[in-house]
Amino acid sequence: MAQSMLLYWSSGSPPCWRVMIALEEKQLQGYKHKHLSFDKNEHKCEEVKALNPRVQVPTFKHGDIVVNESFAACLYLESAFKSQGTRLIPDDPAEQALVYQRMFETNNLQQKMYDVAFYEWYVPEGERHESALKRNKESLIAELKLWDGYLEEMGKGSYLAGKNFTMADVVCFPVIVFFPRLHCPPERCPRLMEYYKMLKDRPSIKASWPPHWLEKPEGQDMLKNL
Numbered sequence: 001m002a003q004s005m006l007l008y009w010s011s012g013s014p015p016c017w018r019v020m021i022a023l024e025e026k027q028l029q030g031y032k033h034k035h036l037s038f039d040k041n042e043h044k045c046e047e048v049k050a051l052n053p054r055v056q057v058p059t060f061k062h063g064d065i066v067v068n069e070s071f072a073a074c075l076y077l078e079s080a081f082k083s084q085g086t087r088l089i090p091d092d093p094a095e096q097a098l099v100y101q102r103m104f105e106t107n108n109l110q111q112k113m114y115d116v117a118f119y120e121w122y123v124p125e126g127e128r129h130e131s132a133l134k135r136n137k138e139s140l141i142a143e144l145k146l147w148d149g150y151l152e153e154m155g156k157g158s159y160l161a162g163k164n165f166t167m168a169d170v171v172c173f174p175v176i177v178f179f180p181r182l183h184c185p186p187e188r189c190p191r192l193m194e195y196y197k198m199l200k201d202r203p204s205i206k207a208s209w210p211p212h213w214l215e216k217p218e219g220q221d222m223l224k225n226l
Contacts, residue, residue, distance in 0.1 A: 001081075005031035008048050008059040010038050011210040014110060014174035015070035016058045021170045022074040024204035027085035035211075071103065074170055086204075088167040099161045102150070102168035109147060110175045112140040117182050117222040137226055144179075144189040151191035157198065165202075173199055181213070184223035 005028065009016035023031055036042035036057060043057045052059040052068045060066070060073045062080070067073040078088045090096055115136040120128065151158060160168040176196055179189060186193045199205060213219075 002028040002031040004063050006061045007031060007033040008036055008043070008051075008057050009033060010036050010043055010057050011212045013038075013057060014178075017174035017208060017210065018070050018171050019058045019060060019073045019077075020208035021173070021204045022077045022088070022167075024207050025086040025088060025165075025170065026077050026081045028077070028081065029207075071171065074167060078167060086165060088165075088170060090164070090166065095162060099166045099168045102160045103171045106168075106172040106175055109143055109172070112136070112143045113175065113178055113223075116140050116226065117178065141188060141226065144184075144192065148189050148191040151195055156194075160195070169199065173205060178219075179223060181219040182223040183219075183221040184226050188226055 002023075005023075007016075007019060007023070009020065023029070034047070036045065036048070044055050048057065048059050049055050051061060051066050054068060056068070058070055058073060059068050062076075065076070067076050075089075089099060114122070116133070119133050119136060123132075150160065154160075154162065159165050160172055173196075176192055177200070179192065180186075180196055
């Protein structure tokens with residue numbers, strides 16, 4: 001079944017990585033894939049353009065089905081292979097609700113992290129202001145406190161949505177990993193750092209770890225002054 005799948009992806013991209021973790025968790029190893037370099041702008045290639053009108057990665061194809069948004073691809077894999085591998089969406093409606101809540105809240109964490117770590121990348125030099133960056137940092141600090149509170153409430157050793165590994169973890173871990181990589185002070189999010197250490201050696205995560213991160217384990221210190 002995995003042989004009929006094709007994933008276009010780029011190393012270090014949280015949306016790409018979450019799809020790869022989902023594929024591993026659903027025991028779909030052996031899928032076809034093409035690694036495209038952001039630096040060389042390969043993700044804008046004609047192959048991707050033909051499948052994805054947004055011309056971005058991940059672009060995922062299973063037979064005649066094309067799914068281009070990472071959340072959608074992950075949920076599709078769970079639905080199509082529900083009884084295979086790790087069960088990532090629970091049956092209980094209340095448990096489901098929490099998984100979905102944490103999944104979609106990940107967008108907030110990711111955007112606020114980008115607004116600080118990649119401020120100079122996204123904002124042209126003439127439009128940068130220290131006051132804006134300061135507000136972005138304050139917003140990210142508040143967001144981290146929120147996530148630390150979630151894990152505190154769940155109890156030590158918990159995953160994001162309870163005692164079991166779920167789609168919330170698949171979706172969010174590739175964002176959380178940026179905090180230690182970019183040298184965020186551990187005291188800003190001690191619970192998230194515990195969570196990161198608990199998950200970083202999970203087989204699905206190790207198998208899909210960004211290859212260029214293996215070559216260069218530490219990133220720049222973009223979050224050092226948070």
